[in-house]
Amino acid sequence: MSIQEKFSRLGTDNAPGQEVRQEASAIATLLRGAALAGRPVDFSHGDVDAHEPTPGAFDVFSAGVAAGGRQAYTEYRGDFGIRELVALRLAEFTGAPVDARDGLIITPGTQGALFLSIACTTARGDKVAIMQPDYFANRKLVEFFEGTVVPIRLDYAGSEGRAGIDLEQLQAAFTAGAKVFLFSNPNNPAGVVYSANEIAAIAELAGRHGATVIVDQLYSRLLYPGMAYTHLRAGSLDPENVVTIMGPSKTESLSGYRLGVAFGSRAIINRMEKLQAIVSLRAGGYSQAVLRTWFDEPAGWMQERIRRHQAIRDDLLAVLRATPGVSVRTPDAGSYVFPALPDLAVSHADFVRILRLQAGVTVTPGTEFSPHAGNSIRLNFSQDHEAAVQAVERLVALVERYRA
Amino acid sequence: MSIQEKFSRLGTDNAPGQEVRQEASAIATLLRGAALAGRPVDFSHGDVDAHEPTPGAFDVFSAGVAAGGRQAYTEYRGDFGIRELVALRLAEFTGAPVDARDGLIITPGTQGALFLSIACTTARGDKVAIMQPDYFANRKLVEFFEGTVVPIRLDYAGSEGRAGIDLEQLQAAFTAGAKVFLFSNPNNPAGVVYSANEIAAIAELAGRHGATVIVDQLYSRLLYPGMAYTHLRAGSLDPENVVTIMGPSKTESLSGYRLGVAFGSRAIINRMEKLQAIVSLRAGGYSQAVLRTWFDEPAGWMQERIRRHQAIRDDLLAVLRATPGVSVRTPDAGSYVFPALPDLAVSHADFVRILRLQAGVTVTPGTEFSPHAGNSIRLNFSQDHEAAVQAVERLVALVERYRA
Numbered sequence: 001m002s003i004q005e006k007f008s009r010l011g012t013d014n015a016p017g018q019e020v021r022q023e024a025s026a027i028a029t030l031l032r033g034a035a036l037a038g039r040p041v042d043f044s045h046g047d048v049d050a051h052e053p054t055p056g057a058f059d060v061f062s063a064g065v066a067a068g069g070r071q072a073y074t075e076y077r078g079d080f081g082i083r084e085l086v087a088l089r090l091a092e093f094t095g096a097p098v099d100a101r102d103g104l105i106i107t108p109g110t111q112g113a114l115f116l117s118i119a120c121t122t123a124r125g126d127k128v129a130i131m132q133p134d135y136f137a138n139r140k141l142v143e144f145f146e147g148t149v150v151p152i153r154l155d156y157a158g159s160e161g162r163a164g165i166d167l168e169q170l171q172a173a174f175t176a177g178a179k180v181f182l183f184s185n186p187n188n189p190a191g192v193v194y195s196a197n198e199i200a201a202i203a204e205l206a207g208r209h210g211a212t213v214i215v216d217q218l219y220s221r222l223l224y225p226g227m228a229y230t231h232l233r234a235g236s237l238d239p240e241n242v243v244t245i246m247g248p249s250k251t252e253s254l255s256g257y258r259l260g261v262a263f264g265s266r267a268i269i270n271r272m273e274k275l276q277a278i279v280s281l282r283a284g285g286y287s288q289a290v291l292r293t294w295f296d297e298p299a300g301w302m303q304e305r306i307r308r309h310q311a312i313r314d315d316l317l318a319v320l321r322a323t324p325g326v327s328v329r330t331p332d333a334g335s336y337v338f339p340a341l342p343d344l345a346v347s348h349a350d351f352v353r354i355l356r357l358q359a360g361v362t363v364t365p366g367t368e369f370s371p372h373a374g375n376s377i378r379l380n381f382s383q384d385h386e387a388a389v390q391a392v393e394r395l396v397a398l399v400e401r402y403r404a
Numbered sequence: 405m406s407i408q409e410k411f412s413r414l415g416t417d418n419a420p421g422q423e424v425r426q427e428a429s430a431i432a433t434l435l436r437g438a439a440l441a442g443r444p445v446d447f448s449h450g451d452v453d454a455h456e457p458t459p460g461a462f463d464v465f466s467a468g469v470a471a472g473g474r475q476a477y478t479e480y481r482g483d484f485g486i487r488e489l490v491a492l493r494l495a496e497f498t499g500a501p502v503d504a505r506d507g508l509i510i511t512p513g514t515q516g517a518l519f520l521s522i523a524c525t526t527a528r529g530d531k532v533a534i535m536q537p538d539y540f541a542n543r544k545l546v547e548f549f550e551g552t553v554v555p556i557r558l559d560y561a562g563s564e565g566r567a568g569i570d571l572e573q574l575q576a577a578f579t580a581g582a583k584v585f586l587f588s589n590p591n592n593p594a595g596v597v598y599s600a601n602e603i604a605a606i607a608e609l610a611g612r613h614g615a616t617v618i619v620d621q622l623y624s625r626l627l628y629p630g631m632a633y634t635h636l637r638a639g640s641l642d643p644e645n646v647v648t649i650m651g652p653s654k655t656e657s658l659s660g661y662r663l664g665v666a667f668g669s670r671a672i673i674n675r676m677e678k679l680q681a682i683v684s685l686r687a688g689g690y691s692q693a694v695l696r697t698w699f700d701e702p703a704g705w706m707q708e709r710i711r712r713h714q715a716i717r718d719d720l721l722a723v724l725r726a727t728p729g730v731s732v733r734t735p736d737a738g739s740y741v742f743p744a745l746p747d748l749a750v751s752h753a754d755f756v757r758i759l760r761l762q763a764g765v766t767v768t769p770g771t772e773f774s775p776h777a778g779n780s781i782r783l784n785f786s787q788d789h790e791a792a793v794q795a796v797e798r799l800v801a802l803v804e805r806y807r808a
Contacts, residue, residue: 001527001528002527003524003525003526003527003675006527007524007675007678007679010675010678010679010681010682011678015480015681018479018480018681045477047473048472048473048476048477049472049473058466058469061469062462062466064660065462065465065660068452068453069451069452069453071660072452072659072660073449073452073659073660075422076419076422107684108512108662108684108688109684109685111682111683111684111685112683112684114682115682115683115684120407120411121407122407123405123406123407123410124405124528137681137682140681140682141682144679144682255476255477255689256468256469256475256476256477256688256689256690257688257690258512258684258685258686258687258688258689258691271407271411271414274411274414274415275411275414275548277414277419277422277541277544278414278515278518278519278541278544278545278548279515279516279519279683279684280511280512280513280515280516280519280662280683280684281513281515281662282662283662284512284660284661284662284688284691285659285660285662286660286661287662287688287691
């Protein structure tokens with residue numbers, strides 16, 4: 001594959017946060033009516049000003065700077081003292097041991113962990129099972145390493161009480177030779193959590209076929225009341241065949257520090273460090289210190305964060321569900337909602353652009369997550385509560401205006 | 405190529421900073437005499453406690469944190485305001501325009517820029533010309549993307565007044581089909597600067613063959629008095645065929661913030677951003693703010709930094725040159741010195757381990773930079789002056805003790 005072909009498949013024009021690079025287009029001819037006034041809301045990512053970083057994060061960073069060279073230059077996989085601390089907390093959270101020396105790597109964001117984990121398990125021509133829909137980079141990562149994507153359907157809309165994975169498709173993928181399965185739990189974009197039965201079935205199928213499972217648990221701490229969460233790594237699968245990815249960038253609003261971790265399989269973590277040495281050397285040295293605050297937030301802090309997000313979620317769902325033709329499942333966890341819109345007089349891709357132009361509302365088109373989700377849009381509702389509700393009111397007003 | 409083969413070529417055990425992961429080995433049987441007392445010095449990287457980060461860097465970082473979401477979530481290629489600022493300064497420094505919108509990307513360290521630039525120019529089977537010796541990751545990057553390394557000899561030892569590139573080999577590489585040439589200037593590890601004639605010849609050859617040149621100028625600001633520096637990008641080569649990489653992590657001791665930039669070819673920078681989106685999203689948002697201090701240091705600050713490094717350099721050279729059989733060229737720029745050692749009673753690889761054990765002196769073996777530099781070692785002399793001199797005195801004492 002030539003470099004030109006390889007990169008033609010790596011488009012980022014509609015990726016969250018990149019909207020500012022879109023050229024002015026012929027969209028003007030499609031516009032109906034006047035713009036709607038209101039405070040602009042960028043639902044492509046969370047608003048860390050509305051939901052501030054963990055208390056103490058900056059102080060710990062400052063202490064890292066004061067520590068000087070030993071914090072600036074860590075092992076490529078990260079400072080050992082911090083790995084020890086984090087390993088204990090992650091073992092407690094996930095219910096299975098974490099090897100601080102050989103089974104954990106600190107990465108520049110969870111994106112860094114995803115990149116390294118796919119790079120370290122996927123050779124040219126390898127089959128990799130990924131969910132549809134799922135995080136937009138998953139497909140691109142597999143394609144960049146010239147692996148073959150085997151899509152697995154997630155029937156999130158029709159599966160209350162479970163995520164809705166099509167286990168027959170997963171079994172068929174393994175039977176056809178897929179040696180890697182990558183999925184996010186809770187699912188990004190749909191916010192659904194895999195049930196204990198679903199996780200047990202994934203472990204059983206992967207175990208039977210000797211497959212490696214990479215699970216992106218970025219939002220697993222922001223779990224709404226009454227929901228149960230099952231950690232794949234605490235189940236029956238050989239621990240050397242599981243890599244778990246987490247990070248403090250979302251729920252904890254620490255994105256600006258670019259931190260993630262991957263933990264589990266020693267063999268894969270070892271390869272990931274070798275690769276990180278030539279990709280970015282290490283996660284920012286001073287930033288690593290911020291992990292000291294992770295899973296050590298003040299009492300009640302996480303509960304309050306969850307309460308506030310639930311309140312926003314429920315208000316947005318009410319506005320969306322009052323609009324005929326809009327359908328949406330209640331997210332179990334995290335801060336994404338993924339409504340399906342009715343047919344419109346413009347394409348859904350154009351509607352996403354119109355939303356930005358006429359309502360100051362930035363959302364991510366469903367096609368970033370699945371070729372079959374073109375009528376859906378993703379909203380990260382970790383926003384100012386009032387501004388978010390008003391923005392979604394403008395959104396549904398435009399749905400009415402452009403209804404087919 | 406299987407994943408196992410691919411990663412077996414990516415060893416990091418001897419990479420700078422990774423020595424802590426080496427297992428205790430059978431080295432004990434080779435030891436002669438007692439350990440030498442003295443303050444340990446890790447010459448594998450600079451000591452940012454001895455040469456502190458640029459004044460004001462932390463304040464600017466803090467302001468970035470205070471700016472909140474808009475600093476945490478930038479375009480993947482980095483905050484536009486910061487790109488504008490840096491583009492102007494880099495244009496002035498290098499003597500050719502820099503396009504802030506389309507021709508510059510901020511990366512997690514210069515390592516990030518190197519990785520992306522090779523990934524975006526090298527497909528499987530492509531020939532890439534690289535210098536021997538040169539920065540240890542260059543070879544690994546080409547091999548990771550299954551390119552073919554075409555080595556070009558650098559006769560640094562015998563070429564005062566120029567770096568010593570073998571231009572006939574470079575021409576032969578281009579004639580044989582190499583479409584990319586990657587080199588560091590000043591050279592890492594030898595600290596030599598390419599002359600105006602050498603740069604003009606590189607530009608002429610690359611231009612004639614339509615090749616892209618990636619030049620890593622990480623140390624180009626730390627230039628010793630009387631040296632001239634020629635920027636390739638200000639020469640005759642088509643600007644779309646040049647990518648220049650720099651960063652504030654070395655001379656400015658800002659490594660802990662993980663910052664680099666690549667600038668030049670719009671087409672390649674555009675691909676680099678697409679790839680960065682799935683590799684690490686962006687350089688740490690708050691860290692990007694630190695670039696505001698770059699090329700804007702207090703008056704006299706850089707001159708003083710150069711003066712102090714020159715003083716250390718000259719003292720170390722005197723100690724090394726007083727030792728029979730040790731040969732070393734005076735570095736023109738930067739803080740690396742790359743002496744060749746005489747034959748010893750142990751292998752040079754074992755001697756590097758013995759140095760650590762018996763003298764508390766960590767250096768990087770020459771084989772990291774070239775298969776033909778096994779008798780050389782690299783020292784980053786950006787250290788405490790007195791400690792560095794004493795450490796090199798212990799080093800030459802052990803050369804005497806183990807002399808063949």
